[in-house]
């Protein structure tokens with residue numbers, strides 16, 4: 001039975017049309033999780049259904065985190081390069097004295113082709129949880145290593161409250177999940193994640209740039225009108241702890257009041273049954289326009305480029321194979 005399901009999964013990738021989410025998934029009595037053996041306890045499953053996030057302690061080893069940190073340094077200093085990588089400077093440090101080292105870089109994005117950082121989203125320990133939210137046929141859609149800088153005093157190191165779905169032109173939202181792993185102890189002092197539990201049950205809200213005096217990083221859109229009285233939870237985590245969260249969960253991160261750089265590594269995964277949507281005329285039009293404009297700046301005005309193209313990646317089959325072959329106990 002399980003073998004049949006695995007074969008179906010693998011063959012599913014060969015269908016060019018991204019067929020609709022299978023009935024077995026839609027008919028589940030759970031909405032935000034799918035059946036995946038005994039990976040999630042009943043309590044964990046109920047907590048994700050209720051809150052839209054789940055913290056799992058100690059999923060990534062210190063040794064792996066150390067390797068990612070070293071690699072981050074090499075990529076920041078230019079000691080090594082990797083194709084397709086986006087290197088972003090922080091609004092507060094872009095013009096600072098830190099020109100060529102890790103302190104000048106706030107984020108690496110799209111590291112799917114990096115031989116070292118890409119190991120993160122292939123970790124069986126991560127994928128076995130991801131499967132509980134996306135189903136067995138997994139694609140890695142978006143990757144980030146976030147290096148939150150010490151705040152210069154203007155609160156610009158905050159990440160405004162937002163929903164990640166704003167950035168994604170594909171659906172259904174319930175088959176998308178983010179894994180976000182603390183690379184060191186993250187706490188309120190250095191700007192841990194802040195979440196509004198249960199907000200994954202709402203709809204996608206309009207996002208725009210917050211009007212903060214200290215400025216905000218490029219593409220850090222936020223929701224302007226969420227209910228500030230809603231209960232919030234600060235996710236203080238140890239190095240290697242990982243939070244899985246739904247793309248509609250309203251979240252952000254606080255000010256880094258320390259002198260260190262707070263690091264985290266993340267990947268957004270989706271079921272390969274997800275389908276691209278046209279965001280024209282929706283609240284996502286502003287981010288789509290910004291992304292396309294940026295691509296034209298980088299690649300030239302004549303390159304045909306859409307929001308959807310930014311999300312294309314070529315390793316979903318690879319991920320499926322890893323899942324089929326390497327997850328212990330499957």
Ligand SMILES: O=C(O)CCC(=O)C(=O)O
Nearest residue numbers: 146148159164252253264
């Ligand atoms: O790591 C952080 O500070 C926030 C990351 C985040 O919410 C995001 O990039 O969507």
